[in-house]
Amino acid sequence: MMVFLETPLDEKTVRSLKVGDVVYINGPVMTGRDEVHIRALKNIDEGKENPECLRNAVLYHCGPIISGTEGSYEVVAAGPTTSARMNSLESRMIEEFGIRAIIGKGGMSKDVGETMKRCGCVYLAATGGAAVTLAEGLARIEGVEWLDLGMPEAIWKFRTSRLGPLIVAMDCNGNSLYEQVKENLKR
Amino acid sequence: MIVLPETVDEVVVKLLRLANTRLSHDIGWALEAAAGWETNDIAYSQLGSIMDNVKKAEFLGRPMCQDTGIPVFYVSGSFDSSISEKITEGVRRATKEIPLRPNAVDPITRENSGDNLGEGMPIIHYRPTDDEFIEITVLPKGAGSENMTKLAMLNPSEGIEGVKRFVIDSVLDAGGRPCPPTIVGVGIGGLSDTCVEMAKEALTVPLDVRNPDPVLDKLEEELFIALNSSGLGPMGLGGSSTVLGVRIKKAFCHTASLPVAVNIGCWATRRATARIMPNGTVEYIQGGE
Numbered sequence: 001m002m003v004f005l006e007t008p009l010d011e012k013t014v015r016s017l018k019v020g021d022v023v024y025i026n027g028p029v030m031t032g033r034d035e036v037h038i039r040a041l042k043n044i045d046e047g048k049e050n051p052e053c054l055r056n057a058v059l060y061h062c063g064p065i066i067s068g069t070e071g072s073y074e075v076v077a078a079g080p081t082t083s084a085r086m087n088s089l090e091s092r093m094i095e096e097f098g099i100r101a102i103i104g105k106g107g108m109s110k111d112v113g114e115t116m117k118r119c120g121c122v123y124l125a126a127t128g129g130a131a132v133t134l135a136e137g138l139a140r141i142e143g144v145e146w147l148d149l150g151m152p153e154a155i156w157k158f159r160t161s162r163l164g165p166l167i168v169a170m171d172c173n174g175n176s177l178y179e180q181v182k183e184n185l186k187r
Numbered sequence: 188m189i190v191l192p193e194t195v196d197e198v199v200v201k202l203l204r205l206a207n208t209r210l211s212h213d214i215g216w217a218l219e220a221a222a223g224w225e226t227n228d229i230a231y232s233q234l235g236s237i238m239d240n241v242k243k244a245e246f247l248g249r250p251m252c253q254d255t256g257i258p259v260f261y262v263s264g265s266f267d268s269s270i271s272e273k274i275t276e277g278v279r280r281a282t283k284e285i286p287l288r289p290n291a292v293d294p295i296t297r298e299n300s301g302d303n304l305g306e307g308m309p310i311i312h313y314r315p316t317d318d319e320f321i322e323i324t325v326l327p328k329g330a331g332s333e334n335m336t337k338l339a340m341l342n343p344s345e346g347i348e349g350v351k352r353f354v355i356d357s358v359l360d361a362g363g364r365p366c367p368p369t370i371v372g373v374g375i376g377g378l379s380d381t382c383v384e385m386a387k388e389a390l391t392v393p394l395d396v397r398n399p400d401p402v403l404d405k406l407e408e409e410l411f412i413a414l415n416s417s418g419l420g421p422m423g424l425g426g427s428s429t430v431l432g433v434r435i436k437k438a439f440c441h442t443a444s445l446p447v448a449v450n451i452g453c454w455a456t457r458r459a460t461a462r463i464m465p466n467g468t469v470e471y472i473q474g475g476e
């Protein structure tokens with residue numbers, strides 16, 4: 001089924017998505033990869049503030065190429081990065097920030113899948129490497145946080161327009177397309 | 188494409204631009220062939236976005252993937268030691284001008300140099316020959332596929348079956364992480380280091396050129412069929428296009444060893460070659476002609 005979603009997402013919408021659905025997104029999406037996960041959780045541990053944009057966010061595992069300077073940033077290429085690197089940190093991110101959807105490639109661990117089921121979050125697979133097509137959907141940059149982490153690791157705040165196609169690869173019922181494929185692999 | 192005299196650093200900038208913005212013809216054809224036989228809807232949609240992306244990247248002159256990788260250079264022909272400095276300068280310029288994503292960091296502090304350079308960078312393999320020209324090939328290697336690299340020091344008794352098993356397991360265990368459909372580079376023999384080097388260099392061999400060694404040619408075909416029958420599919424989401432090709436290189440090894448290495452190239456295996464003639468003219472090549 002093809003679905004058009006407006007972000008921020010509410011729990012009910014997220015829970016209605018099923019593995020195999022094809023999704024396009026309109027609205028705010030935040031990038032965050034290794035360093036964002038590490039810093040955000042460390043800030044919580046130390047009682048420090050985190051950027052408000054992470055709350056109930058759609059989190060995109062992506063380290064984009066951006067051109068221009070403040071006020072004139074433009075996205076050049078922005079495909080997904082390998083989500084499995086964030087496996088050990090993602091459950092806490094979902095719990096602490098109420099992340100509703102994660103966009104990435106390659107899928108995440110069963111543990112993260114369990115947290116998604118419990119908290120109401122889905123995993124959306126973006127086509128790895130389709131960085132120019134996806135950059136088109138990311139449309140506009142509304143700001144950036146933590147640029148000191150470097151261009152790929154900062155939080156880029158995108159206003160998306162028909163970002164996709166994204167495939168619901170892990171849903172809130174504990175289904176994972178990756179697991180299904182893995183179980184049926186012919187070696 | 189033949190271009191008039193240019194300095195080596197200009198050639199390197201152009202090579203990196205070419206490799207990053209235009210997919211080699213042989214890989215483009217392999218993608219189209221894969222789309223032709225794919226029957227899984229999701230897989231088909233993934234191949235569709237990839238091909239759409241390749242067209243847009245070339246048209247807009249943008250890198251086809253945001254992970255523009257760590258460039259690996261292969262230099263052959265007649266050159267002197269100044270070439271390393273020129274390639275370094277080319278990488279610095281290309282990072283700014285194209286732009287490429289600054290990927291090189293200190294492994295301990297994780298500090299990013301900002302220009303894709305640093306200790307041990309760029310990576311250059313030198314092969315002096317008696318040819319009059321200089322040939323430079325670049326292979327920008329993204330982390331998604333590079334992180335899936337595997338080396339096994341098999342027992343010689345495991346033989347060719349052991350080699351096949353190891354290659355198939357390495358590709359299937361990597362799942363969707365290296366952005367399938369991939370190109371599988373395999374090294375067989377040598378010592379541990381040369382084995383991995385061969386697996387990587389195998390990725391520079393175009394898909395439309397047959398392996399001159401009939402035994403390896405047959406092995407490439409067997410692995411290609413086995414991997415595409417596995418069901419892993421594009422991005423690990425299922426389907427019958429898991430690999431675009433398998434390329435194998437071999438070397439003699441110790442009688443008590445059987446090293447095998449797998450170095451995966453994602454669908455965006457970016458490569459380009461420049462041949463600089465003694466009169467300074469340059470020919471750019473992508474894929475087998």
Ligand code: SF4
Binds near residue numbers: 366
């Ligand atoms: S594996 Fe290749 S296509 Fe995928 S994100 Fe990395 S560089 Fe890009």
